[in-house]
Amino acid sequence: MSTLTRVSRRRFLQLTGLTATGLVLGAVMPRNRALAGILDEAAGAQLNLFVSVTADGSVEIIAHRSEMGTGIRTSLPQVVADEMEADWHRVKVIQAHADARYGSQNTDGSRSVRDFYHIMRQMGATARALLEQAAALTWQVPVEECTARNHAVYHSGGGSLGFGELAARAAELPVPAPESLRLKDSADFRYIGQSVPIVDLRDMTTGNTTYGIDVHLPGMLYASIERTPWLQGRIASYDSSAALKVKGVLDVVELVAVAGAPGFNPIEGVAVIATNNHSALKGRVALKVNWRKSEHSDHDSGAYLDELAARVEGGTGEVRRQRGDVDAALASAASVVEATYRTPYLAHASMEPPVATARVTDERCEIWACTQTPQATQRAVAEALELDVAAVTVHVTLLGGGFGRKSKPDFSVEAARLASHVGKPVQVVWSREDDIRHDYFHACSAQHFKGALDDTGKVTAWLAREASPPIGSTFDTSVRRNGSGGLSQGFANVPFAVPNLRVESHEAPGHVRIGWLRSVYNIPYAFGVGSFVDELAHAAGVDPAEFWLQLIGEDRFLDFSADGFEYSNYGRDIAEYPFATARTKNVIRELVGSIPWGEKLPPGQGWGLSVVNSFLSDVAVASKVEVRDGRLRVLELHGVIDAGRVVNPDRVHAQMEGGMIFGLSLALNGEITFAGGEAAQSNFHDYPIARMDQVPAVIRSHIVASDAAPTGVGEPPTPPTAPAIANAVFAATGRRIRELPLGKHFSV
Amino acid sequence: MKLTINGTTTELDTEPDMPLLWALRDFLGLRGTKYGCGKGLCGACTVHLDGQPRRSCQLTVADAASGEITTIEGLSGDGSHPLQQAWRDFNVPQCGYCQSGQLMSASALLASNPAPSDAEINTAMAGNLCRCGTYPRIRAAIRSVAADAASGAGASAAEDGA
């Protein structure tokens, strides 16, 4: 078996220790030199799956997660380097191909550090132990007298050997059992907790990077695909004669969709294949396609949202969480507050659109793609070409943003099918119009809330109903209602100490491909919940920050099962990652402590805040806005995050800044509408994303010091931002905006 | 057709209506200039034509043949432009995809206005989108170079006076 190329039989027999995720500590990867592509391959002696050391002392560390801007290609190798005592300046990061042996490579759900922090420490510690043993054997001394430190192993009696000198010997040694590994004391961390600059920093400032769109293979052709405007639409007929006359166009190819739910499959379309992008795009203009309509060809997002709003206002849905007697409490309340909120569909619009390159030769396929999910890409391509998974190599390039769009392998499947058809390497480039019109759209939603207040301003009942097309509908068209996974994203798992509480969900059948966008259902739900808490605070006459703290109530660990709700806890055991109200309240307190909350402001200005626990992290965001002559400006954004132990503080700050700006962008401008089943937007003129002049001059983030287990960072800063801004608008103007984006109500 | 790019003149055999963006990327192997929208809406494809920032997706090769083109690869050649250094000092990039265009717009701004106000920075950079939201750091990096230039200029003025 090629996996174990460099492992002696003796070592093979000792490869018994599995880590929690099933990664074999001592396993190494097969060499793949014949297929070496544009991306680097590790060249040194392999100590385990993630670590090789070359004879000249370079330590090669595998980055198995995709780099889309979070800095993960630096942060996880940083953990390995620290634990193995490598000198970061002599570390080379190698991007992994798709391979199930790495465990999950699905870079999604804000879980790279959360799921791999401990494993990376083990990989580093294994490498360190092997190097120390190799030194002990070389010197013929007990291993206890050998200590790795900053890229060399030192003997207690003096003398040292560099990692490069020990590499070959270390690679032949038996792998230590996981329980024998000695992890460093956190006081001795050299890199964990340090703002190590990202490994791609220099190249990103000189244009010397390779994103999906920068892959270039000899003889490669470019494809641009005209796709059906409707979910499940089909080609009725097409005329390629004019397209084929365009200079540079070589072929026009039908891409027929597979039957069934949209899933990860390409949308039906007609591809123009050319020698360059310009010709491919020109050919598309000349192409004439008639589409066959589908049952979704009359989808109208405005009417659909009206329907969802009527449903949530109209009556009881499926009860998903319940305690006490909400109806009785509402009936006997001193006052009842109710409100309905709407949020629109959204598109991802990563700056680099989806792009994949495929080369199909002799029963093999190689893919180069800006993918968040290398292994799903490998499987999807294998299935489409009827190949073994092992016959598909997926090279992962840098991603010019991902935000969940690039976790779908459809664009790689398109490239593979076309390359297989034309017998030459093909790069499929989605235009911006393709990207926005044919996205896996972020779900729209309608939410209705009722709150009962007693005469002291305490909340005695909380009723919440939602209707939002489920992601599940993309994979199974019979799914018409959000499940507990979706409702666990800030809707059913509200941390409120309210005696009577009921959460319901209504049907919302899917009419477009529903995907997931940075923080997923937390976006709509945070807007509904965060706005409604603010409405209750104002109705109760209590300062909103104080009101949040009272509503969350005393310090405790939340147990949603007591209310009959099956809380997903982002896939982690709630005993291991408890939902602690103290942590949520703390980010609110730290936030208001860091800003002039409660200050007297000139008319037309206001502060607002919101807080969300998502991806096991707590983030509170405050915003200061000004509304003058119908023009809304966000003047300040402040965020506090508790994400447990932080590996690279600068990158966490960067995610806070970027995540809040992402939230600001969707709050001000984000809206995709459908008319006649087609997305009405197509590019940045009608789907604007935040510009520099919309971003406040003051944007600050603060990280709560913690040595708790690491939790999510990439997504949690986004959800509280929109409600914080809308709440500030209310404070500034007295106008409660219950529908996003705010750009529909103000000039922004 | 002859194009002068980063100081080198190259012969290019494409249709004259080919956008410079695709000529650079698909024919000349200069892929630091990025595609983002193809409509002049995002700035990812920004290059300099005779020192002026231009969206290369909106510039045909015929137009570009009239002057000197600078792309990110030629901004300094070795990454030593003060803005490139400032970008690294402030750890500006996240995904990095928009940054070639950001740097080309920022360098054109400072070349014509070495000490821009915040409002001038916002205006000059408003056409360069960054989905990752690196704007605060871009602003800070530009400001720092502008401030260095201002103090450098101050120092040499003082020397002149002495």
Ligand code: FES
């Ligand atoms: S690609 Fe030229 S401005 Fe967007």
Ligand code: FES
């Ligand atoms: S750094 Fe990602 S788009 Fe700007």
